[in-house]
Amino acid sequence: MDAAQLQTWLTWAATGMIALGVGGGGFLWLREARFGAKRRARLSNPGGVVQGGAGESAAVSTVVSTVKRLGDRMAIQDPAQISAIRQTLIQAGWYSREAVAFYLGARGFALILATGATLFTVPWAMSGIGGPAAIGAAGVFAIAAILGPDQVVKARRRKMALEYVEGFPDMLDLLVASVEAGLSLDAAVARVADEMGRRYPNLAGHLRFLTLELRAGRSRKDAWGSFAERLGIDEAASLATMLRQSEEMGTSLGETLAVFSDDMRSKRMLRAEEKAMALPAKLMVPLILFIFPCLIGVLMIPAAYRISQSFVGGH
Known part of the structure; x- marks a missing residue:
């Protein structure tokens, strides 16, 4: 060089x-x-405690x-x-x-x-x-x-959409259990928000905001539509449309939520199977670039060394 x-x-x-x-x-x-x-x-809370770093803050x-x-x-x-x-x-x-x-x-x-x-x-x-x-x-x-x-x-x-998609089937299961236990849909949403706060905090925050909108007097159709827009995922839009149609047609809310929950669970399983099927194709690139050359080196270097030694010994 x-x-x-x-x-x-x-x-x-x-x-x-x-x-x-x-x-x-x-x-x-x-x-x-x-x-x-x-x-x-944290410092804006009444009971907040100031901990060093005042100049940095x-x-x-x-x-x-x-x-x-x-x-x-x-x-x-x-x-x-x-x-x-x-x-x-x-x-x-x-x-x-x-x-x-x-x-x-x-x-x-x-x-x-x-x-x-x-x-x-x-x-x-x-x-x-x-x-x-x-x-x-x-x-x-x-x-x-x-x-x-x-x-x-x-x-x-x-990142947020991934959390919403993963937590949506669990949210629907809890909604189905709460509605079938005798709670109204609004009370079930508040209960599910409390239950999901630890596992899916962002989704629980949207549910709490939905509860506040319903308590403020906003119609259920508009509140669930805004909920779907804030989440920005297809599952939420489908749920809002399904609830609006159920309210307009007078069908059973519990049965509708149960069918929708089964559909969401099936979609989650299909997504998992799709990722599993795509895994061999994704592993092909690191296999060819990293693992295969190492195997070739391990298999061929001893043979090449022995062949070179045999030529040296023959001379």
């Missing part, structure tokens, strides 16, 4: 380290902001307030677009009224950070040594700034 190739490899390695450092720093900042929000919520609060102010300045004027963003954030687990402002502020803050990081690569590109690497690093910063916040929201949304 000559000097030019070595310099190119070192340049790309430096680019990778810079990108890794920026990504790790952003992850640490987001995690600290999350911990800071939890600390502020003040710094995090300053950063969060800066992001919020930036989001307020970047506020979108289209109500439909704001409603769509709010719905997406609710499905991802952020229910605050200021969630849209924080989201827009995070996007703007990410663009500012990417712009600053790109400016640091300008002298590197102008030097003529690492021009392509500097351009690549600037591209990585730009892509991370543009797609980073959206990917975080999508990842959180997928």
Whole structure:
């Protein structure tokens, strides 16, 4: 390897380290902001106990307030677009009224950070040594700034949707048992929310919110429709439609929930079987790339060594 190739490899390695450092720093900042929000919520309680880190909490609060102010300045004027963003954030687990402002502020803050990081690569590109690497690093910063916040929201949304899908059959089983025991549907929802709080806390939170809407006088059809929109999964939409049709046609609620619960349980079993059937195909790639070369090496190296020794001994 000559000097030019070595310099190119070192340049790309430096680019990778810079990108890794920026990504790790952003992850640490987001995690600290999350911990800071939890600390502020805990300290806002009357019986909260302050535990060290006052300066750190003040710094995090300053950063969060800066992001919020930036989001307020970047506020979108289209109500439909704001409603769509709010719905997406609710499905991802952020229910605050200021969630849209924080989201827009995070996007703007990410663009500012990417712009600053790109400016640091300008002298590197102008030097003529690492021009392509500097351009690549600037591209990585730009892509991370543009797609980073959206990917975080999508990842959180997928995580929440997975919990909802896993907990939905259990919720239906508990609803069926409660309704068949003599409780009304509204009382059964409140009871199921208390029972599922430990295993599926986010789903239980949506059930409690549904209970509050029903107690506030909202119609059952609208309350269950909003519940399905907040969860954002097909099972919840099917349940809301089924309850609306059952109420309009006057069919037995217990039997309807029992049939729907059996259907959900069958779908969960089919999803498990589908994942099991796809497992051999997914194992093929690591088998070919990692396990198969090791087996070939273990089987062929001793034979090749013996053949080479026989040739040496023959000579």
